[in-house]
Amino acid sequence: MASMAGVAAAVGNQLKRPARLQRSIAMADDAVISYVKAHEQENLTELFEFLRIPSVSAQPAKHGKDIERAASMLASMMRSAGVENVELVKTPGNAIVYGDWLHAGPNAPTVLLYGHYDVQPPEPLDLWTTPAFEPTLRDGRIYARGSTDDKGQVHAQIKAIEAHLKTTGKLPINVKFFYEGEEEVGSKNLDEAIEAHKQRLACDVVLISDTAQKGENDPAITYSLRGLIYFQVDVTGPNSDLHSGTWGGALANPNEALVQALAKVKDAKTGKVKIPGFYDNVKVTPAERAALKKSGMSEAALKKAMGITALWGEKGYTGSERTTLRPTFEINGIYGGYQGDGAKTVIPSHAHAKVSMRLVAGQDASKIQKNFVKFLKTQFLPGVDVKVTQLSQGYGAKVPLDHPAVQAAARALQQAYGKKPYYLAEGGSIPVVATFQKVLGVDTVLMGFGGHDENAHAPNEFFRVANYHRGTQAVARFFSEVAKERL
Amino acid sequence: MASMAGVAAAVGNQLKRPARLQRSIAMADDAVISYVKAHEQENLTELFEFLRIPSVSAQPAKHGKDIERAASMLASMMRSAGVENVELVKTPGNAIVYGDWLHAGPNAPTVLLYGHYDVQPPEPLDLWTTPAFEPTLRDGRIYARGSTDDKGQVHAQIKAIEAHLKTTGKLPINVKFFYEGEEEVGSKNLDEAIEAHKQRLACDVVLISDTAQKGENDPAITYSLRGLIYFQVDVTGPNSDLHSGTWGGALANPNEALVQALAKVKDAKTGKVKIPGFYDNVKVTPAERAALKKSGMSEAALKKAMGITALWGEKGYTGSERTTLRPTFEINGIYGGYQGDGAKTVIPSHAHAKVSMRLVAGQDASKIQKNFVKFLKTQFLPGVDVKVTQLSQGYGAKVPLDHPAVQAAARALQQAYGKKPYYLAEGGSIPVVATFQKVLGVDTVLMGFGGHDENAHAPNEFFRVANYHRGTQAVARFFSEVAKERL
Numbered sequence: 001m002a003s004m005a006g007v008a009a010a011v012g013n014q015l016k017r018p019a020r021l022q023r024s025i026a027m028a029d030d031a032v033i034s035y036v037k038a039h040e041q042e043n044l045t046e047l048f049e050f051l052r053i054p055s056v057s058a059q060p061a062k063h064g065k066d067i068e069r070a071a072s073m074l075a076s077m078m079r080s081a082g083v084e085n086v087e088l089v090k091t092p093g094n095a096i097v098y099g100d101w102l103h104a105g106p107n108a109p110t111v112l113l114y115g116h117y118d119v120q121p122p123e124p125l126d127l128w129t130t131p132a133f134e135p136t137l138r139d140g141r142i143y144a145r146g147s148t149d150d151k152g153q154v155h156a157q158i159k160a161i162e163a164h165l166k167t168t169g170k171l172p173i174n175v176k177f178f179y180e181g182e183e184e185v186g187s188k189n190l191d192e193a194i195e196a197h198k199q200r201l202a203c204d205v206v207l208i209s210d211t212a213q214k215g216e217n218d219p220a221i222t223y224s225l226r227g228l229i230y231f232q233v234d235v236t237g238p239n240s241d242l243h244s245g246t247w248g249g250a251l252a253n254p255n256e257a258l259v260q261a262l263a264k265v266k267d268a269k270t271g272k273v274k275i276p277g278f279y280d281n282v283k284v285t286p287a288e289r290a291a292l293k294k295s296g297m298s299e300a301a302l303k304k305a306m307g308i309t310a311l312w313g314e315k316g317y318t319g320s321e322r323t324t325l326r327p328t329f330e331i332n333g334i335y336g337g338y339q340g341d342g343a344k345t346v347i348p349s350h351a352h353a354k355v356s357m358r359l360v361a362g363q364d365a366s367k368i369q370k371n372f373v374k375f376l377k378t379q380f381l382p383g384v385d386v387k388v389t390q391l392s393q394g395y396g397a398k399v400p401l402d403h404p405a406v407q408a409a410a411r412a413l414q415q416a417y418g419k420k421p422y423y424l425a426e427g428g429s430i431p432v433v434a435t436f437q438k439v440l441g442v443d444t445v446l447m448g449f450g451g452h453d454e455n456a457h458a459p460n461e462f463f464r465v466a467n468y469h470r471g472t473q474a475v476a477r478f479f480s481e482v483a484k485e486r487l
Numbered sequence: 488m489a490s491m492a493g494v495a496a497a498v499g500n501q502l503k504r505p506a507r508l509q510r511s512i513a514m515a516d517d518a519v520i521s522y523v524k525a526h527e528q529e530n531l532t533e534l535f536e537f538l539r540i541p542s543v544s545a546q547p548a549k550h551g552k553d554i555e556r557a558a559s560m561l562a563s564m565m566r567s568a569g570v571e572n573v574e575l576v577k578t579p580g581n582a583i584v585y586g587d588w589l590h591a592g593p594n595a596p597t598v599l600l601y602g603h604y605d606v607q608p609p610e611p612l613d614l615w616t617t618p619a620f621e622p623t624l625r626d627g628r629i630y631a632r633g634s635t636d637d638k639g640q641v642h643a644q645i646k647a648i649e650a651h652l653k654t655t656g657k658l659p660i661n662v663k664f665f666y667e668g669e670e671e672v673g674s675k676n677l678d679e680a681i682e683a684h685k686q687r688l689a690c691d692v693v694l695i696s697d698t699a700q701k702g703e704n705d706p707a708i709t710y711s712l713r714g715l716i717y718f719q720v721d722v723t724g725p726n727s728d729l730h731s732g733t734w735g736g737a738l739a740n741p742n743e744a745l746v747q748a749l750a751k752v753k754d755a756k757t758g759k760v761k762i763p764g765f766y767d768n769v770k771v772t773p774a775e776r777a778a779l780k781k782s783g784m785s786e787a788a789l790k791k792a793m794g795i796t797a798l799w800g801e802k803g804y805t806g807s808e809r810t811t812l813r814p815t816f817e818i819n820g821i822y823g824g825y826q827g828d829g830a831k832t833v834i835p836s837h838a839h840a841k842v843s844m845r846l847v848a849g850q851d852a853s854k855i856q857k858n859f860v861k862f863l864k865t866q867f868l869p870g871v872d873v874k875v876t877q878l879s880q881g882y883g884a885k886v887p888l889d890h891p892a893v894q895a896a897a898r899a900l901q902q903a904y905g906k907k908p909y910y911l912a913e914g915g916s917i918p919v920v921a922t923f924q925k926v927l928g929v930d931t932v933l934m935g936f937g938g939h940d941e942n943a944h945a946p947n948e949f950f951r952v953a954n955y956h957r958g959t960q961a962v963a964r965f966f967s968e969v970a971k972e973r974l
Contacts, residue, residue: 058829121827127728185829212733226732230830239794240614241945244817245713245915246699248845249809250789252799255818256753263750266743268868302737307726310870312739322736330731331742332833337820338841342545342672343717343878344608345843345916346819346944354825356832358735381755383797391830428732429832457833458728 028168032476035163040469044142046077047155047468051135051144057094057118057185067181070117071095074154074179081158082165083177089197091189094118094181098200101161102174109487110174111405111479112203112442114432115154115210116183119146120457127459140465147463148450153209154179156449156468160475172483176203180432183210186230186392190432194439204487205405206436207478209471211448214295214422216464219413219474221406222446224324224425225433227359227396229369233258233376234387235336235351242347252381254351255336261379261386262353265329265372271314273329273357275372281362284317284325288425295422296320297452305453324425327396328358354391358427361396369393394431399443408481409447409474416474428456447474518654519963523646527956531629533564534642534955538622538631544581544605544672554668557604558582561641561666568645569652570664576684578676581605581668585687588648589661596974597661598892598966599690599929601919602641602697603670606633607944614946627952634950635937640696641666643936643955647962659970663690667919670697673717673879677919681926691974692892693923694965696958698935701782701909703951706900706961708893709933711811711912712920714846714883716856720745720863722823722838723872729834739868741838742823748866748873749840752816752859758801760816760844762859768849771804771812775912782909783807784939792940811912814883815845845914847883856880881918886930895968896934896961903961915943934961 036043055070056063071088078086078099086099097117102110122132122145130136135144142152164171178201180190194201211222237254238247266273273279299311302319313322322328336351338344357372359365373388380386399406401423413421426446433444449471455461523530542557543550558575561584565573570586584604589597609619609632617623622631629639651658665688667677681688698709724741725734753760760766786798789806800809809815823838825831844859846852860875867873886893888910900908913933920931936958942948 058827058831060828121825121831123825123827124728184831228732228832230832232830237793237795240942240947241611242793243915243942243944244815244819244843245715245845245913246939246943247793247810248817248914249800249813249815250798250806251793251795252797253817255821256749259746259749259818259821260753260755262743262746266747268747306724306729306734306738308724308738308870310739311737312869313736319737323734326736328731328736330735330740330834331746331824332731332831333824333826333835334742334746334838335822335826337818338608338610339820339822339839340545340608340610341547343719343841343843344545344671344819344944345715345717347817348820351821352826354830356731356830358732382799383795426732427735428730452733455727456733457730457831460727 029477029480031167032163033473035167036159036469036472036476039159043155043159043472044465047152048135050151050155051146052133054133055118055146055181056121057182058121067094067118071097071181074117077158078177081162083161089193091193093189096181096193097177097179099177100175101171104171104174108173109205109482109485110176110203111482112176112178112201112206113157114206114208115157115179116150116181117154117179118181118184119151120149120184124459129460137465141462142465142468143460143462145461147461148454149456149461150183150210152463152468153449153471156471157209157475159472160479163476164479172480176201186394187432188392191435194435198439201440203440203442205442205482206444208430208444208446209448209475210430211426211446212450212452213448213467214424216451217417218419219417219421220424221409221413221421222424222426222448223401224361224398225396225430226327226427227363227365227394227431227434228356228429229359229365229393230354230356230391232389232391233353233355235380236349236385237383238347238349241349244345244347247347252383253347254384255348257381257384258334258336258351258353260381261376262331262355264379265376271312273327275368275375277371278327278368282327282360283362284321288325289321291423292320292324292425295424296324323427325360327360327363329355331355358429359396361398363396365393365395394429395434397433397437399433399446403443404485404487405443405445405482408485409445409478411481412474412477413447415477416470447478515655516964516967519650520960522650522654523956523959523963530642530646530959531952534639535622537638537642538633539620541620542605542633542668543608544669545608554581554605558584558668561604564645565664568649570648576680578680580676583668583680584664584666586664587662588652588658591658591661595660596692596969596972597663597690598969599663599665599688599693600644601693601695602644602666603637603668604641604666605668605671606638607636607671611946616947624952628949629952629955630947630949632948634948635941636943636948637670637697639950639955640936640958643958644696644962646959647966650963651966659967663688673881674919675879678922681922685926688927690927690929692929692969693931695917695920695931695933696935696962697917698913698933699937699939700935700954701911703938704904705906706904706908707911708896708900708908709911709913709935710888711848711885712883712917713814713914714850714852714881714918714921715843715916716846716852716880717841717843717878719876719878720840720842721874722867723836724870725834725836728836731832731834734834738834739870740834741871742835744868744871745821745823745838745840747868748863749818749842751866752863758799760814762855762862764858765814765855769814769847770849771808775812776808778910779807779811779912782911783811810914812847814847814850816842818842845916848885850883852880852882881916882921884920884924886920886933890930891972891974892930892932892969895972896932896965898968899961899964900934902964903957934965
């Protein structure tokens, strides 16, 4: 975490512009914000249309066409906003939606906007109060899959651009858009696309709106993200499901073999992950712990939010630390044998699990992946075959708090929300942040408008209407504020 | 296992009847067997009709009506065969089909026939070569759910009765029928029904045809059965599915909690079940081990049959011993979190397992049930709620080998198959055997015609046509043979 001295120094980067120009920008800003406010209902209607498209990237057989529809609609919304050179960039998977507006002049900074138009699967469907893909306004919230993650936030970015272009006919900065459709399935074609379009994507900073605020009315900038590696584990035992009476006792039941192996990955007493080298280069500084104590959720708040009576995890760290600054291992799914009503006395032929690890800055995702596969395979009982397939890989990342664009975002949020933002360490993953650092050599401002309670990957996902509108204003103001900085 | 001296002594029980009566019985038997042989095609056609009814007791919402249809059809087949007083006996669950024929005189023995008309769920459907409820004759096998377990064997019993009554107009013994419709869901109303109808069910011995032969052409009598206790385990964690990035690390994931707890039930090194008192009164004698070495499958045969490269289980016992004379713990089903295509980064709100134990004669099912629930509940990580529901309970049982009815069955099998039967210890459960011993005070002859390879609880269940026909003959001959014994 950047020191306060660093932050103070960063303010010195702000350009001293002539007073008349400053006034002119301020007047233009007023018009832009007025435009946003006047179009709130219209924006919401268009967002609802966008949310109705079930662009579930994890289910290509069922939703491949919906992914295409979502990309097309995104492109046409960008064109309507005044974005130029809008194009669906082909990848081996889902298209990336590119666009730009580059008439702010060579001295103005260039901001790359990244987001994603794909969404998580909606299952289990019966837990939704209203259908996942029929957006519903209830208690000031937009209920729909993708509302907060990430279609609502992407839409706020576009509407911010539109507000500038429709009122002043220009933007104070150059912008480029790069919206992908595979974020929820590990962005498997993204790194290659960024590498391939490296020149076209050249920029000074990236802006992503796919993170959460500190609270309903407390804006935030996220400075730390966890990476993600995700695996499918397939265990094969006997050549057919077997009668557990006839055969039980003779062989390692694939369910039993899977349970025994997975139980070895984490120490049930200490909560430590036992994969060799897992904690190499994982460092949590006293300064980070102190900052997190201020911005993070208390143990009581965590318990209340999740509706559980006790927290559990890695010994020696608080709940907030374990969800942000510490890596984890989770069993996201497990399935084998009979799942129907009543009893079936079967030993299944197969058993499966989906497991993932959240990694922090410093951890080598490639090395940990190798160590995990090697470690896990040795934990199985005899007589079963095990296949481990990697489904995604992304590194963790940290962004310097004293970056001038971060400070521009802080001012924009203060203007839009009337209060200073918090600086957050986030437990989730936006692996592209590490890629942008590596390939384009630029940092990313993570200015998001979601909430941790908004069920991003669960039934009844929602996005607060007020933050959708304030977010649109904040992005619009960010363009003006970042124009004042030397990047 | 009864000693050979005991078996020899048992032969002495056979009644010395006048030679003329002996000849008359023999001539009648020839007519009965000729009748069975002449009606093979007709019997098969009727059995197919019976198998078409998807009487899946584990899925009452879907198949409740089919259960009723199967009971009705069974009753009318019994009536057509000449059985009297046929009646659907109501229970709080599925009806029991009762019937009798009691005109053999007070000195003739009374045999109670038990079987079940309900079947296992057919899932997973896509693994069936031909539909589960469209019986198909292929390679001398009847492929259908319920063909071998137990509709085909029940049908053989009825056709054996019919052969006697249609040729001689009488039976050499008195018979009573007691066919239930909840065997595959733990016979939860059976014990109470037997208790309630204790007087009506009074008999000298029970005959059950729901076990396997030693081999395709090797008949067998089963003398040892395992009991079964079956549980549903439901784990509840957070109040909603959670994003594993946002919340991962703070809480015990229900999947993880379930895996850690289940892993503690069995020792991964020794294969021993760690529930306190689990092995109390479990005894395997050197004589039993020696007998099993002769009749049981070899390690190589077990591996080949299951298609696995290595056996695994309780240290110190052979594969055959572990599947018959030793108790086991199995995870029959496990499920929690995401199971679809690709990746979903979720921490589920719930996780579930279906687990069961096979118990041997001597083990106290009630005590083990209590100990298991108590033991399991203490193995869970903090912050999750655990509910353990017992779905069925049955004790293991052994039947004396020197019982005269067992010896009558041995002669009947030798006549039908042309060779002496093996005496088998069976890994599966027919808990009613223990109930008959307890409530009616009688032993049970387990003379079954199935095969261990016939996928009783798996896709592509089948029953060998030749054994269906020979089984019908063996039951018909058993009635004549048991009539010669003092019971």
